[in-house]
Amino acid sequence: MDVGQDxxxxxxxxxxxxxxxxPPEQVLFEExxxxxxxxxxxxxxxxxxxxxxxxxxxxxLELAERVACHRSPERWALLYRVLWRLTHGERRLLEVVSDAxxxxxxxxxxxxxxxxxxxxxxxxxxxxxxxxxxxxxxxxRPDHLIVPYVAxxxxxxxxxxxxxxxxxxxxxxxxxxxxxFGEGVPRxxxxxxxxxxxxxxxxxxxxxxxxxxxxxxxxxxxxxxxxATLPEARLIPELVRKAPERTASMVxxxxxxxxxxxxxxxxxxxPALAAAARGCRACPLHERASQTVFGEGPAPAEVxxxxxxxxxxxxxxxxxxxxxxxxxxxxxLERVGLRREALYVTNAVKHFGWTGEEKxxxxxxxxxxxxxxxxxxxxxxxxxxxxxxxxxxxxxxAQAFLGPGFRINLSRGQVFETPWAKAWMATFHPSALLRMxxxxxxxxxxxxxxxxxxxxxxxxxxxxx
Amino acid sequence: MDVRKKLEILADAAKYDASCASSGGKRKSTPGGLxxxxxxxxxxxxxxxxxxxxxxxxxxxxxxIYDCQYCINRISSDTPRARFTPEEVVRLTLDFYKxxxxxxxxxSSGVLKSPDYTMEQLVQVARTLREQHQFQGYIHxxxxxxxxxxxxxxxxxxxxxxxxxxxxxxDADLSKLAPEKSFAVTGETMREIHVRVEQSKAERQESxxxxxxxxxxxxxxxxxxxxxxPDAVILDTAHxxxxxxRLKRVYYSAxxxxxxxxxxxxAKAPPLVxxxxxxxxxxxxxxxxxxxxxxxxxxxxxxSLDMDPKLAWALRRxxxxxxxxxxxxxxxxxxxxxxxxxxxxxxxxIRKWHKLTLEDLARLRVPLxxxxxxxxxxxxxxxxxxxxxxxxxxxRPSAEQLSLFSTAVVARTGEL
Ligand code: SF4
Ligand code: SF4
Numbered sequence: 036m037d038v039g040q041d042x043x044x045x046x047x048x049x050x051x052x053x054x055x056x057x058p059p060e061q062v063l064f065e066e067x068x069x070x071x072x073x074x075x076x077x078x079x080x081x082x083x084x085x086x087x088x089x090x091x092x093x094x095x096l097e098l099a100e101r102v103a104c105h106r107s108p109e110r111w112a113l114l115y116r117v118l119w120r121l122t123h124g125e126r127r128l129l130e131v132v133s134d135a136x137x138x139x140x141x142x143x144x145x146x147x148x149x150x151x152x153x154x155x156x157x158x159x160x161x162x163x164x165x166x167x168x169x170x171x172x173x174x175x176r177p178d179h180l181i182v183p184y185v186a187x188x189x190x191x192x193x194x195x196x197x198x199x200x201x202x203x204x205x206x207x208x209x210x211x212x213x214x215x216f217g218e219g220v221p222r223x224x225x226x227x228x229x230x231x232x233x234x235x236x237x238x239x240x241x242x243x244x245x246x247x248x249x250x251x252x253x254x255x256x257x258x259x260x261x262x263a264t265l266p267e268a269r270l271i272p273e274l275v276r277k278a279p280e281r282t283a284s285m286v287x288x289x290x291x292x293x294x295x296x297x298x299x300x301x302x303x304x305x306p307a308l309a310a311a312a313r314g315c316r317a318c319p320l321h322e323r324a325s326q327t328v329f330g331e332g333p334a335p336a337e338v339x340x341x342x343x344x345x346x347x348x349x350x351x352x353x354x355x356x357x358x359x360x361x362x363x364x365x366x367x368l369e370r371v372g373l374r375r376e377a378l379y380v381t382n383a384v385k386h387f388g389w390t391g392e393e394k395x396x397x398x399x400x401x402x403x404x405x406x407x408x409x410x411x412x413x414x415x416x417x418x419x420x421x422x423x424x425x426x427x428x429x430x431x432x433a434q435a436f437l438g439p440g441f442r443i444n445l446s447r448g449q450v451f452e453t454p455w456a457k458a459w460m461a462t463f464h465p466s467a468l469l470r471m472x473x474x475x476x477x478x479x480x481x482x483x484x485x486x487x488x489x490x491x492x493x494x495x496x497x498x499x500x
Numbered sequence: 501m502d503v504r505k506k507l508e509i510l511a512d513a514a515k516y517d518a519s520c521a522s523s524g525g526k527r528k529s530t531p532g533g534l535x536x537x538x539x540x541x542x543x544x545x546x547x548x549x550x551x552x553x554x555x556x557x558x559x560x561x562x563x564x565i566y567d568c569q570y571c572i573n574r575i576s577s578d579t580p581r582a583r584f585t586p587e588e589v590v591r592l593t594l595d596f597y598k599x600x601x602x603x604x605x606x607x608s609s610g611v612l613k614s615p616d617y618t619m620e621q622l623v624q625v626a627r628t629l630r631e632q633h634q635f636q637g638y639i640h641x642x643x644x645x646x647x648x649x650x651x652x653x654x655x656x657x658x659x660x661x662x663x664x665x666x667x668x669x670x671d672a673d674l675s676k677l678a679p680e681k682s683f684a685v686t687g688e689t690m691r692e693i694h695v696r697v698e699q700s701k702a703e704r705q706e707s708x709x710x711x712x713x714x715x716x717x718x719x720x721x722x723x724x725x726x727x728x729x730p731d732a733v734i735l736d737t738a739h740x741x742x743x744x745x746r747l748k749r750v751y752y753s754a755x756x757x758x759x760x761x762x763x764x765x766x767a768k769a770p771p772l773v774x775x776x777x778x779x780x781x782x783x784x785x786x787x788x789x790x791x792x793x794x795x796x797x798x799x800x801x802x803x804s805l806d807m808d809p810k811l812a813w814a815l816r817r818x819x820x821x822x823x824x825x826x827x828x829x830x831x832x833x834x835x836x837x838x839x840x841x842x843x844x845x846x847x848x849x850i851r852k853w854h855k856l857t858l859e860d861l862a863r864l865r866v867p868l869x870x871x872x873x874x875x876x877x878x879x880x881x882x883x884x885x886x887x888x889x890x891x892x893x894x895x896r897p898s899a900e901q902l903s904l905f906s907t908a909v910v911a912r913t914g915e916l
Binding site (some may be wrong): 130131132152156158159173191192193195231234235239242246247249250251274275 | 503507508512515528532534536545546548550551553558592595598599634772849856859
């Protein structure tokens with residue numbers, strides 16, 4: 036059976052088939068190549084019923100109107116099958132939304148509605164002058180054949196403007212009185228810019244709160260395929276890149292210098308720094324720890340790894356990342372092809388902090404105060420090591436650089452440019468992986484961790500020397 | 501100062517306000533006019549914080565005579581200041597609207613001179629848009645607490661929505677951080693709005709031609725995490741506001757650190773998970789028939805951060821389960837973790853014609869792993885799982901961060 040791309044054509048075909056009692060298994064729908072704009076020729080939805088004896092629920096007609104906009108060629112066969120079932124003993128079929136046919140039909144409908152919604156949202160008009168008149172023109176790329184379906188919305192919203200929406204499948208124009216439709220056009224037909232776009236971009240940048248950076252949520256709602264026609268989308272990469280820095284300056288206790296800076300030696304070479312740090316008394320942590328655990332590794336080094344704080348084992352041995360967390364780290368580093376000897380490895384805080392009894396010393400997470408106090412050492416290390424990339428393990432390390440606004444679970448694995456290194460990234464702390472309660476989340480987090488460290492390797496490769 | 505610079509300052513200053521949604525109400529377009537409001541608002545863009553841009557959300561000015569400590573616009577803050585003229589706001593709104601960037605305007609302001617003086621300026625913007633430009637798009641005005649009844653009356657005839665912000669959950673919190681504000685004054689403004697909304701509804705019953713008053717109702721915003729006040733108190737306050745003034749929404753806004761802040765405020769990342777849990781709990785109170793006391797028994801005044809409040813409730817009340825989806829009443833189905841309002845209503849419709857099975861649920865996108873221990877279907881009955889001490893681990897979404905990514909969505913739909 037040949038049908039056009041529109042509901043009207045399907046309707047007359049279906050009506051004939053139903054009248055002759057042809058069951059759906061015996062029909063093969065073939066779509067003739069016709070233009071979307073022919074939808075205009077359809078009669079009103081009200082007379083869609085295939086005949087007085089075969090009345091169809093009005094819900095079906097509304098559904099069919101939307102499903103007809105879908106690009107999938109299966110839609111006609113599906114519509115006919117449901118129509119057949121509705122008229123052959125299953126009048127309430129549409130209420131059984133979990134029925135396979137109904138379910139499929141409603142998923143097509145949903146896709147069309149989502150697309151229509153995105154069109155209402157993402158059409159961006161650009162003002163042009165034509166023969167002395169103001170005209171607004173937009174270029175948009177819908178997924179489905181929805182132009183005629185959505186056009187009335189724009190006519191209601193912008194009745195006093197002359198406007199056109201151009202798409203690859205169809206165009207629609209409003210002349211203050213009537214909608215007219217035409218064939219699709221290429222993007223080059225649309226105007227290039229609008230004087231207002233600069234103001235709009237300024238608004239977009241200012242209304243974004245970098246302390247709440249959540250790129251994944253944005254992407255879910257504003258799929259990348261639409262970015263090409265959104266003037267503000269050009270700004271996204273830069274906004275994302277700068278967000279941690281902006282958050283840091285929002286919350287940076289700008290007036291508090293790091294306490295440890297008064298212990299810094301004259302020479303800023305690593306050995307001198309390490310020696311001086313042994314005498315640091317800038318915060319109370321040195322009182323209960325047995326020794327300072329300074330960073331270790333070559334200078335310069337490509338990558339600097341920053342953890343939180345030495346643990347029990349590290350405190351005894353005087354070297355960073357040795358215990359179970361260190362072993363896990365070594366294992367993953369090896370898997371992704373990074374050699375630990377080539378990295379500079381350190382902690383945000385250089386003394387072990389603990390509570391409880393001497394026999395069983397319990398790790399105590401450093402507070403904001405200790406992290407700040409110790410920051411002078413960390414910054415001196417960065418200056419001496421000059422890493423191309425800094426990788427922070429865990430929130431404490433990340434926040435040592437970017438302030439307490441930084442959130443691991445929103446920004447894990449993303450690479451930012453920072454004042455400290457060309458590339459900067461935060462991921463889980465290996466001991467957080469060890470601590471996860473159930474096996475599934477442990478495996479998941481471990482996979483993320485490995486993936487992030489692989490990204491370190493990729494990023495280094497891509498960085499200009 | 502040019503408009504662009506002002507826009508940067510005054511949009512930046514407005515970004516801490518969470519209440520920017522544009523849903524509700526209806527406004528027909530007029531032939532020579534511009535714009536329409538058709539039920540659900542449209543999000544025209546999203547910023548990298550995952551929040552939508554649906555309105556031009558700005559302050560008329562960030563000059564303010566008050567000194568609320570959590571606010572960047574307080575008089576003692578050294579933030580750069582700017583002030584729009586009403587005409588500039590009107591122009592920007594129309595220009596942006598015509599390009600389909602926005603659904604309308606959300607205009608708030610610092611307090612200039614006095615509440616009345618400020619309110620008068622806000623009203624002037626809305627009046628100009630509606631009367632001179634036949635603008636039919638969405639307008640949300642901040643009702644300045646303490647402004648006179650007459651100005652509130654005018655504001656409501658032009659705006660779709662009004663909001664007077666409660667700001668903090670208790671009077672004690674307010675007197676600590678916002679000495680010029682009080683529940684009594686804000687409550688009075690809310691009450692005035694409420695009375696007028698109800699009046700206009702009644703009048704429109706008599707005659708559909710009667711003027712509308714804030715057809716999209718009123719909302720408010722409350723800051724979370726700026727003071728140590730627990731969730732139970734926050735939700736109690738919200739509940740009272742909903743019942744007393746028929747608020748459409750209470751917005752919870754995690755306190756984001758602001759530059760050079762008062763030492764009494766936490767210099768911490770905004771408590772986004774907590775904000776998210778409050779939205780979930782709020783939804784349970786309004787649409788699922790829960791009471792504050794059920795979600796937050798006295799010995800647990802804060803919501804659990806690692807599981808949603810409905811799940812936490814169900815785990816405390818295991819004896820109420822399993823629930824038979826083919827038989828149980830709507831109220832009970834609503835209490836099953838993982839079944840949202842929409843799903844429940846669909847189940848009720850389907851089960852009239854057809855016995856529900858797990859496959860039906862899967863097609864409705866119900867998270868089976870979470871739901872299974874709590875329900876009975878035609879082909880499933882939970883085993884002893886409900887008694888298992890490991891149940892929480894089984895039904896909790898695997899990593900908290902996963903559910904965090906959908907925060908923005910849940911805050912809007914509230915489906916649990
Ligand atoms: S933790 Fe850091 S700042 Fe504190 S004493 Fe040790 S080295 Fe100094
Ligand atoms: S009155 Fe409003 S703008 Fe002024 S300081 Fe208080 S919260 Fe900020």
